[in-house]
């Protein structure tokens with residue numbers, strides 16, 4: 001633990017205590033020095049232990065040379081090999097990635113359009129419009145899942161199309177719930193935008209379109225990248241909605257993992273899960289990075 | 303200059319946001335090569351009027367002509383005017399050079415010309431050295447000059463400036479005031495500047511329009527505005543003013559006899575041509591005003607003159623070059639007078655509680671009918 | 673912000689495709705489910721829309737009402753558990769030195785980026801009879817026995833012969849743990865944001881006036897960070913209410929929640945109209961929760977400093 005917590009003014013020792021504090025190496029516990037109270041530290045440590053133990057166990061056992069995930073029997077890659085040779089698993093993985101890529105592209109475009117639209121225009125019924133846009137985010141996933149399932153069955157959406165098109169129904173559903181998220185992230189970036197920049201470009205002779213490309217989009221770039229990465233992980237990670245829209249031949253990795261887990265718990269599942277964890281954690285970390293970047297270079301005021 | 307044709311003609315323009323009229327039936331003419339200032343308190347509609355000239359707002363009523371052409375359907379990117387924004391709006395993701403070149407690039411100027419014109423413009427604002435810098439590596443004053451160069455490089459017929467100096471500190475602001483006036487005379491472009499700083503307007507502009515809650519109160523040259531304000535609002539807004547209530551008892555041509563509350567009856571000669579045409583009639587309530595620096599203070603005996611009043615010193619505010627003395631007149635009203643501190647011993651000459659006389663010339667008195 | 677009339681072309685170019693997508697692939701499907709909920713099942717996949725309320729009547733039978741109630745109860749319990757566990761953690765992060773904060777926040781969020789299904793699955797290895805929780809408990813058990821033997825109290829006689837592993841999986845407890853584990857960070861983040869914003873001098877004033885730390889928490893900190901708690905409660909409660917794979921993977925036969933019933937109607941029982949009615953009831957409960965939150969938040973606005 002560092003020396004007296006200088007970041008929060010409250011945590012500085014009060015004048016009475018400071019005399020005592022100076023004599024020792026560590027200053028006395030300030031009244032609001034909560035992080036240095038043992039019971040709070042214990043709670044936090046326990047929480048993090050509980051949060052990480054299951055995941056670390058799962059990852060560790062994907063490398064364990066034993067079918068029964070109980071004791072450590074040595075390091076192996078064989079379950080990764082097995083997973084790699086499991087065609088249905090690889091198919092599911094390929095499906096997941098293809099869906100995620102297409103969904104990311106389209107939902108990023110739609111999300112950016114909505115964000116700019118809501119930021120720029122005032123119109124009657126805007127609050128209602130925004131409410132509907134937020135609906136895919138707030139309603140329980142299962143409600144949206146069954147709605148998509150019923151919809152595609154009702155309109156008779158063909159699900160025996162050749163490969164990339166066979167994924168169309170899942171992709172459409174993914175886009176529907178991803179793009180409002182993208183819109184939120186991009187809109188957060190737009191809040192800091194100085195509209196005089198836009199006016200200045202027009203004043204200098206740029207058309208509406210030119211202004212969008214030269215001024216607004218470059219400004220939005222970090223937000224767009226963050227939004228795209230979030231859309232990617234949302235799609236890659238989604239289980240519930242995919243579970244309801246997937247056909248027998250169009251299974252994604254989470255759905256495949258679910259069926260494998262229901263069937264039996266094997267280290268193969270751990271291996272597949274570890275790969276998925278790795279991809280989503282990296283993508284999300286990048287998204288966070290870009291969002292931080294977006295905040296760092298705020299507003300771009302002149 | 304008075305004869306040059308108007309470059310901007312604003313005809314009965316109003317702009318309403320919902321029920322609020324931000325600009326209310328404004329008519330103005332701005333002449334070629336003029337340095338024109340829009341002056342007024344915060345929220346009076348200056349920015350809105352300027353944005354209508356630039357094309358960012360469309361008038362609810364009336365029309366705007368620039369160089370004789372109706373601008374109603376001309377979008378901002380096609381108008382022969384350019385703007386320097388209050389926040390400067392220097393594009394943060396472009397270098398200084400690219401910022402200045404932007405307006406030329408979007409209008410498809412040949413690349414050879416662009417480089418040359420940008421260099422010229424940067425030279426003019428003394429930023430040739432910083433051409434490759436990013437805006438975040440510039441000081442406030444430098445960014446402002448980028449904004450200026452960026453607008454001027456387009457060779458607009460009119461340059462619009464929205465409070466261009468308000469973000470600068472006092473010293474830099476004074477330097478930039480001079481700089482702007484110098485630039486305007488060199489490039490020979492009409493400047494329309496928005497400001498709420500009266501000193502800025504008085505010192506820089508050829509003509510000033512004073513606005514109040516969406517309306518133009520007076521358009522005049524600086525000295526005329528100061529010495530002959532046409533309303534209580536303008537008189538009070540520009541400089542300091544002693545204002546009294548009065549009533550016209552008699553009027554003969556420009557000469558008026560006015561009963562001033564607590565001060566007695568005064569005969570005022572016609573001060574200017576406009577006084578004759580003013581719609582002031584006998585029996586009308588008017589404002590009677592005199593600038594503090596026109597009021598003289600006498601210590602000794604009662605001097606002779608048409609306007610002489612006795613009072614007691616209530617307060618003295620020291621400003622270095624001048625001291626403002628507040629006298630409570632026998633009638634109970636307070637009048638302020640400026641003393642020039644023209645010698646080092648002048649400061650203690652007036653003491654609080656002292657009885658003094660003050661006087662001013664009748665022709666320095668203003669009659670304000672609004 | 674401009675009025676849409678100022679530039680109708682740009683207005684439509686911007687909103688046409690997203691609006692179309694939202695309407696076609698979200699509003700229409702939802703409406704379809706709503707319409708289905710007034711239908712009757714007529715064969716394997718055939719549904720006749722008759723405008724009947726039978727599905728709702730059936731959904732409100734005691735059997736299903738009980739499941740609804742249980743879902744609300746379980747979600748509520750998990751939410752409260754998250755709230756109780758979340759406050760100290762949020763507190764600790766908010767009061768941590770500045771250079772620690774990003775790391776603590778990151779450590780909190782990383783598990784949250786991982787697929788919820790995988791995290792639920794990961795719990796199995798920890799909670800099963802031969803899992804780590806039981807192993808740890810057994811270790812303590814053995815230690816205690818060793819200690820007792822050392823004290824001459826007769827080893828295994830006192831606390832039982834051998835450690836009996838606890839049944840931590842396939843029951844309601846496991847479902848609750850699963851929900852807490854899945855949604856815990858949702859609770860901590862808004863709490864943290866609010867505590868972080870809280871002016872420390874309020875707490876100092878309370879301590880200065882003689883209140884203890886608990887008293888300060890309940891009469892100052894909690895009322896002033898209640899908004900964060902409210903956001904946390906909502907974003908934990910709503911997904912918890914609709915969870916169906918957590919009970920599926922961790923629950924026992926009696927751990928069916930409303931999500932499982934809906935899933936069964938659509939996936940195996942093929943009674944879409946009934947599933948649709950249940951799904952809409954779930955949505956109404958969600959909207960109710962959102963409305964309640966808006967109401968409470970509105971009433972507490974005065975406290976929002």
Ligand SMILES: Nc1ncnc2c1ncn2[C@@H]1O[C@H](COP(=O)(O)OP(=O)(O)OP(=O)(O)O)[C@@H](O)[C@H]1O
Pocket residue numbers: 319322323324342343344345346347348349350351498
């Ligand atoms: N887009 C808008 N929507 C609604 N009202 C507006 C809008 N723009 C300006 N107004 C209102 O119009 C009035 C005039 O605003 P304007 O910005 O022109 O004032 P200003 O003279 O430039 O003031 P300042 O010196 O503070 O910049 C204000 O009352 C303002 O609230």
Ligand SMILES: [Mg+2]
Pocket residue numbers: 348349350
């Ligand atoms: Mg303004």
